[in-house]
Amino acid sequence: MSAGNQQPVGNGLVKWIDTRLPVFSYLQKEYAEFQSPKNFNWFWNFGAILTFMLVLMMITGIVLAMQYQPNTELAFDSVERIMRDVNYGWLLRYMHANGGTFFFIAVYIHMFRGMYYGSYKNPRELLWILGVVILVLMMATAFMGYVLPWGQMSFWGATVITNLFSAIPLVGDSIVTLLWGGFSVDNPTLNRFFALHYLFPFLIFGVVILHVISLHVSGSNNPLGVDPKGPQDTVSFHPYYTMKDSAGLAIFVTIFAFFVFFAPNFFGEPENYLPAAPLNTPAHIVPEWYFLPFFAILRSINFDIWFIEAKLGGVIAMFGAIFVLFILPWLDKSPVRSAKFRPVFKWFFWIFLLNCLLLGWVGGRAPDDLVFEGLGLKVIHLGYLSTFWYFFHFLILLPLLGVFERPKPLPKSISESVLGGGTAGASATAKPMEKA
Amino acid sequence: MSDDTQDHDGHSGSRRDFLYLSAGAFAGVGGAIALWPFVDSLNPSADVLALASVEVDVSQVDVGQRVTVKWRGKPVFIDRRSEAAIAEAVDTPLSDLRDPETDAQRTDRPEWLVVVGVCTHLGCVPLGQSASEPRGEWGGWFCPCHGSHYDTSGRIRKGPAPLNLPVPEHAFLTDTKIKIG
Ligand code: HEM
Ligand code: FES
Numbered sequence: 001m002s003a004g005n006q007q008p009v010g011n012g013l014v015k016w017i018d019t020r021l022p023v024f025s026y027l028q029k030e031y032a033e034f035q036s037p038k039n040f041n042w043f044w045n046f047g048a049i050l051t052f053m054l055v056l057m058m059i060t061g062i063v064l065a066m067q068y069q070p071n072t073e074l075a076f077d078s079v080e081r082i083m084r085d086v087n088y089g090w091l092l093r094y095m096h097a098n099g100g101t102f103f104f105i106a107v108y109i110h111m112f113r114g115m116y117y118g119s120y121k122n123p124r125e126l127l128w129i130l131g132v133v134i135l136v137l138m139m140a141t142a143f144m145g146y147v148l149p150w151g152q153m154s155f156w157g158a159t160v161i162t163n164l165f166s167a168i169p170l171v172g173d174s175i176v177t178l179l180w181g182g183f184s185v186d187n188p189t190l191n192r193f194f195a196l197h198y199l200f201p202f203l204i205f206g207v208v209i210l211h212v213i214s215l216h217v218s219g220s221n222n223p224l225g226v227d228p229k230g231p232q233d234t235v236s237f238h239p240y241y242t243m244k245d246s247a248g249l250a251i252f253v254t255i256f257a258f259f260v261f262f263a264p265n266f267f268g269e270p271e272n273y274l275p276a277a278p279l280n281t282p283a284h285i286v287p288e289w290y291f292l293p294f295f296a297i298l299r300s301i302n303f304d305i306w307f308i309e310a311k312l313g314g315v316i317a318m319f320g321a322i323f324v325l326f327i328l329p330w331l332d333k334s335p336v337r338s339a340k341f342r343p344v345f346k347w348f349f350w351i352f353l354l355n356c357l358l359l360g361w362v363g364g365r366a367p368d369d370l371v372f373e374g375l376g377l378k379v380i381h382l383g384y385l386s387t388f389w390y391f392f393h394f395l396i397l398l399p400l401l402g403v404f405e406r407p408k409p410l411p412k413s414i415s416e417s418v419l420g421g422g423t424a425g426a427s428a429t430a431k432p433m434e435k436a
Numbered sequence: 437m438s439d440d441t442q443d444h445d446g447h448s449g450s451r452r453d454f455l456y457l458s459a460g461a462f463a464g465v466g467g468a469i470a471l472w473p474f475v476d477s478l479n480p481s482a483d484v485l486a487l488a489s490v491e492v493d494v495s496q497v498d499v500g501q502r503v504t505v506k507w508r509g510k511p512v513f514i515d516r517r518s519e520a521a522i523a524e525a526v527d528t529p530l531s532d533l534r535d536p537e538t539d540a541q542r543t544d545r546p547e548w549l550v551v552v553g554v555c556t557h558l559g560c561v562p563l564g565q566s567a568s569e570p571r572g573e574w575g576g577w578f579c580p581c582h583g584s585h586y587d588t589s590g591r592i593r594k595g596p597a598p599l600n601l602p603v604p605e606h607a608f609l610t611d612t613k614i615k616i617g
Contacts, residue, residue, distance in 0.1 A: 156560070159558070159559045159560070160558040160559060160560065160581065162559075163557075163558040163559035164558065166559075177479065177480060178475070178478050178479055179478075180480075181478055181479065181480055181481070181484070182480050182484045182508070182509060183480065183484075183508040183509055183510060184508065184509035184510045184554075185509075186484075186509045188480075188481070188484065192478065278506070278509060278510070278511070279504055279506060279511045279553075279561060280561065281560040281561040281563075281580070281581065283580055284580075285560065285581055299582060302582070302595075302596045309598050310596045310598070311557060311558075311596055311597075311598055314596070367582065367583065368583060
């Protein structure tokens with residue numbers, strides 16, 4: 001970034017500024033000339049999509065905040081006023097509420113992409129870790145945002161989640177009181193959640209900048225997982241990927257717009273259109289869909305493990321499910337990045353993905369519901385199984401695969417694989433990869 | 437440099453190192469102390485603490501009936517228990533209990549059970565205040581969130597909750613008036 005030895009770019013005013021503050025040469029270097037592998041598939045679009053969503057959330061959020069009242073007496077009605085009386089308030093709120101959902105859709109695809117193509121491996125460990133930090137901050141932000149409309153799910157979701165901390169031995173109850181600022185989720189809680197919900201996206205923005213700086217040190221991974229060997233393997237970011245990113249973003253935003261305009265409450269919970277009632281718990285408390293897999297893990301530990309009570313065990317498992325992502329780069333020992341060349345891992349990747357979907361399904365159902373009448377199989381049983389598999393995949397399978405799996409031979413370079421290296425056979429194998 | 441700054445015991449730490457370390461330690465401790473007001477400001481404030489007690493008139497409550505009152509933002513269950521319900525609570529051996537407490541320890545007058553209606557698992561309000569709601573396998577309360585069962589003394593019997601429903605501090609001002617808190 002130090003432009004001391006670099007020629008200032010542009011003419012006139014741009015050049016005058018650039019000699020004093022090299023922002024233009026920085027943009028030129030990092031976002032225009034920046035060399036990226038030429039074999040990206042569509043899964044490499046999601047970084048740009050996420051950036052767009054973050055900015056959209058911040059803009060819609062700030063104008064909503066100008067109409068919203070963070071007070072338990074007024075909050076629910078102020079959101080209804082946004083919906084009915086504020087000009088385009090319905091649009092802003094539906095964009096913000098569905099924006100949260102689409103933000104998470106994009107971030108989960110982005111992460112599974114990283115897992116499939118081994119993007120977390122050397123030298124990108126820290127890049128991955130910063131990504132997990134962003135995920136944690138996003139979860140905290142979305143959780144607190146969902147409390148703001150002060151509906152039934154807002155209130156009871158906040159109650160259940162803050163109570164998780166009471167499982168911590170000795171200091172748990174004091175921590176919960178500290179979080180609440182009272183003896184239950186109440187006005188002080190709503191106020192501080194609003195303050196933090198406003199702050200956190202700006203923290204996320206900061207971490208995103210670090211994430212991208214780190215990306216630009218190592219360069220992007222690619223579907224083959226082999227490093228570019230020279231200019232023949234890369235293209236400049238602009239115009240190639242600026243165009244491809246724009247095209248992908250347009251598709252993503254079209255789908256997003258469909259939900260905003262035609263099914264704005266599809267991902268929502270009708271119960272949250274009832275004002276919060278602290279003396280009346282709804283029959284089923286479910287979090288937003290993007291938390292369901294973690295919620296399922298929390299509930300699946302309903303038995304004591306040694307001296308660890310069930311309640312604490314569930315909390316440890318749930319936080320552990322996120323924490324394990326931080327150490328993923330050291331659990332997967334295989335030197336080969338892309339699953340394309342890892343015949344066994346590839347299968348386990350898909351099983352893992354399905355298992356995450358199963359966890360999500362389990363999280364949305366009541367634990368004692370029957371899955372198959374005849375077998376007496378309950379939702380909770382699937383919860384045990386899928387929770388076990390989640391940790392088994394990370395803690396046992398990945399380390400073992402790194403040792404025992406025989407990877408397929410890697411192509412010598414991206415060009416060789418993409419251009420077929422002159423042989424027809426190789427180009428045939430290169431084709432499905434483009435769509436992978 | 438290091439030679440001429442050794443002290444007479446031969447330790448090689450210089451006076452300057454000492455000053456660095458002690459200044460650093462003071463700054464660290466001072467910083468930590470300065471942080472406390474920020475953290476403590478998040479704790480319940482004086483006005484929240486002041487709303488600590490309520491008085492309830494229970495003259496209209498029949499035997500076998502349960503009522504809910506709000507105290508510190510939480511529901512408190514008041515149960516005027518039937519003879520059968522009291523007997524069940526009293527006869528339960530302590531060895532059957534996850535969080536052993538006798539019924540006598542939990543009640544002032546056996547006819548009246550007063551408990552905070554917040555599940556000790558993750559804070560839902562258990563069902564069972566009206567006769568039409570499920571009351572669980574022990575006839576007390578049932579928490580629908582993750583399936584905790586409480587008995588007629590509000591003690592945890594089954595499910596993920598670790599503790600009995602807490603008994604708030606309370607006193608009978610008259611035969612029909614209870615002060616909670
Ligand atoms: C990381 C970005 C963000 C995420 C994931 C997020 C998420 C959410 C969610 C899930 C809701 C509940 C929507 C509903 O059900 O009505 C919400 C509400 C809200 N958010 Fe955000 N938000 C973000 C950024 C922001 C920002 C930067 C502000 C600016 C102050 C903001 C202000 C608000 C306000 C005022 C509400 C309450 C109004 C409403 O419920 O629609 N948000 N947020
Ligand atoms: S909150 Fe009552 S069982 Fe979980």
